[in-house]
Amino acid sequence: MSSDLGDLYQEVILDHNRTPRNFGGLPGANRRAEGFNPLCGDRITVQVDLEDDAVKEIRFEGSGCAISKASASMMTESVKGRTRAEAEALFREFHRLLTEDGAVADPATLGKLVVFSGVREFPVRVKCATLAWHTLRAALRNERGVATTE
Amino acid sequence: MTVARDLRAASTRATAAPFDVAAIREDFPILRQTVHGKPLVYLDNAATAQKPRSVIDAITRFYTMDNSNIHRGLHALSERATAAYEDVRSKARRFLGAAEEREIIFVRGTTEAINLVAHSYGRPHVGPGDEVLITAMEHHSNIVPWQILCEEKGARLRIAAIDDDGALLLDDLERLLTPRTRILAIPHVSNALGTINPVRRIVEMAHRRDVPVLVDGAQAAPHLPIDVRELGCDFYAVSGHKMFGPTGIGLLYGRADLLEAMPPYQGGGDMIASVTFEKTTYNRLPHKFEAGTPHIAGVIDLGAAIDYLEGVDAAGRIAHEDGLLTYATDTIAALSRVRLVGTAKQKTSVLSFVIDGVHPHDIGTILDRDGVAIRAGHHCAQPLMDRFGVPATARASLALYNTRGEIDALAAGIRKVLQVFR
Numbered sequence: 020m021s022s023d024l025g026d027l028y029q030e031v032i033l034d035h036n037r038t039p040r041n042f043g044g045l046p047g048a049n050r051r052a053e054g055f056n057p058l059c060g061d062r063i064t065v066q067v068d069l070e071d072d073a074v075k076e077i078r079f080e081g082s083g084c085a086i087s088k089a090s091a092s093m094m095t096e097s098v099k100g101r102t103r104a105e106a107e108a109l110f111r112e113f114h115r116l117l118t119e120d121g122a123v124a125d126p127a128t129l130g131k132l133v134v135f136s137g138v139r140e141f142p143v144r145v146k147c148a149t150l151a152w153h154t155l156r157a158a159l160r161n162e163r164g165v166a167t168t169e
Numbered sequence: 170m171t172v173a174r175d176l177r178a179a180s181t182r183a184t185a186a187p188f189d190v191a192a193i194r195e196d197f198p199i200l201r202q203t204v205h206g207k208p209l210v211y212l213d214n215a216a217t218a219q220k221p222r223s224v225i226d227a228i229t230r231f232y233t234m235d236n237s238n239i240h241r242g243l244h245a246l247s248e249r250a251t252a253a254y255e256d257v258r259s260k261a262r263r264f265l266g267a268a269e270e271r272e273i274i275f276v277r278g279t280t281e282a283i284n285l286v287a288h289s290y291g292r293p294h295v296g297p298g299d300e301v302l303i304t305a306m307e308h309h310s311n312i313v314p315w316q317i318l319c320e321e322k323g324a325r326l327r328i329a330a331i332d333d334d335g336a337l338l339l340d341d342l343e344r345l346l347t348p349r350t351r352i353l354a355i356p357h358v359s360n361a362l363g364t365i366n367p368v369r370r371i372v373e374m375a376h377r378r379d380v381p382v383l384v385d386g387a388q389a390a391p392h393l394p395i396d397v398r399e400l401g402c403d404f405y406a407v408s409g410h411k412m413f414g415p416t417g418i419g420l421l422y423g424r425a426d427l428l429e430a431m432p433p434y435q436g437g438g439d440m441i442a443s444v445t446f447e448k449t450t451y452n453r454l455p456h457k458f459e460a461g462t463p464h465i466a467g468v469i470d471l472g473a474a475i476d477y478l479e480g481v482d483a484a485g486r487i488a489h490e491d492g493l494l495t496y497a498t499d500t501i502a503a504l505s506r507v508r509l510v511g512t513a514k515q516k517t518s519v520l521s522f523v524i525d526g527v528h529p530h531d532i533g534t535i536l537d538r539d540g541v542a543i544r545a546g547h548h549c550a551q552p553l554m555d556r557f558g559v560p561a562t563a564r565a566s567l568a569l570y571n572t573r574g575e576i577d578a579l580a581a582g583i584r585k586v587l588q589v590f591r
Contacts, residue, residue, distance in 0.1 A: 084531050141534060
């Protein structure tokens with residue numbers, strides 16, 4: 020496997036693709052949003068139980084490629100317990116990592132999410148990695164309609 | 170040297186040499202490149218086909234030598250451009266097997282052709298409670314125009330089913346041809362499955378009930394011989410870019426008596442005989458359906474594509490493509506965890522497949538790093554994906570310039586996918 024493919028499909032990502040965490044419905048959720056990537060047809064639903072402005076519980080459902088599924092899975096792990104503002108800040112940092120040339124992955128801020136730095140070499144796949152985050156943001160902001168990556 | 174004379178010369182050239190894929194590849198400059206350090210293996214031909222040198226050159230030659238507007242100029246350039254443009258209509262008539270040149274309408278592509286028929290034939294003929302019949306294997310372009318029509322008219326869109334191999338269920342289609350059916354629209358070849366439909370038989374069924382038939386020929390044109398009179402269909406639509414010509418140009422064949430009775434699709438210049446503020450008299454066929462300055466260079470370039478296709482030994486090409494499809498089918502079917510979607514007996518050029526536990530987009534990305542270009546997605550046929558219970562497929566689609574070596578590269582790429590996603 021070429022090295023950039025190896026950077027994209029890191030073991031952590033493959034693992035979250037195989038066995039996504041926090042996968043399924045969340046009956047007690049008070050925030051919910053749907054995301055759709057019209058380019059590839061990926062769909063995701065993110066449900067959040069928001070308490071005292073913090074993500075108490077979060078789950079996702081949907082179908083998609085390895086990158087979008089792993090990203091959704093790892094997104095749920097990294098925002099659990101965080102406030103809305105913290106979650107949005109994390110998304111901004113994550114987005115910067117994926118899109119800005121020479122952006123340095125900072126494990127202190129991003130934690131395990133740094134494994135997605137390889138996506139930068141695959142511009143058409145950036146939207147796969149950000150779909151879950153766009154959907155999370157829509158849920159946290161209580162936006163109506165379907166979140167898209169467009 | 171004029172384009173018109175060039176094109177005439179090309180169309181009368183000697184019988185084609187026996188089919189030789191190496192020589193064919195030489196005609197397509199784009200194939201000589203590497204992608205991510207690997208030789209390009211272009212297997213996305215159902216999305217758009219590559220262009221031979223003659224097609225690439227024809228557009229430059231037109232703009233260099235003959236560019237002018239058509240059907241109105243008194244000067245030499247306009248005469249040449251008009252002659253070249255109308256000469257392509259004559260080639261297109263021959264290419265599709267139509268009886269008359271006025272039955273050939275230049276359009277932007279198959280999508281516009283279908284929209285034209287849905288609008289100009291559909292609106293006057295379809296009323297509340299009527300039915301429009303299509304199949305479960307349509308491209309969105311042969312669904313949405315009819316949906317819009319049915320919604321506007323309070324009519325019903327009915328869908329003929331397919332079997333698990335992706336072949337049309339003719340009994341079901343026949344059952345759905347009712348006294349309320351006003352038009353039947355079918356693909357000649359399915360873009361997502363490669364199924365070849367028995368158009369002639371279907372047309373006979375429909376005509377027994379006085380139902381006219383539109384055939385979406387976008388995927389058939391680069392592969393199958395087309396003869397609209399033998400097929401018996403009433404409308405036939407193709408896209409230039411799928412048959413080695415430019416994007417933005419296509420053909421609609423329509424039976425003259427139907428076209429005569431149809432109102433125009435768009436209003437504007439060229440489609441009129443005379444205009445006053447009170448009353449406009451429409452031009453005769455085919456100009457009634459070609460409002461405004463058309464894609465002149467595109468039409469002339471489409472002519473170069475027809476010349477190219479007709480210059481290739483057809484029997485040899487079809488034998489090559491059939492052999493390649495069989496080889497590719499056997500190669501892919503032999504891989505573990507890989508399942509072909511679309512296994513009809515009558516097929517051409519398309520291999521849709523899914524891999525257990527791997528999303529098609531990941532397949533596409535990994536193959537791309539090996540220089541292998543395929544399509545991954547719903548192929549503008551979401552209802553068809555639903556029918557097979559998959560969100561998307563990976564699709565390798567073949568053209569005359571593909572080789573067994575390229576199928577081997579595809580198979581090697583798929584093995585790499587299986588390795589990554591163990």
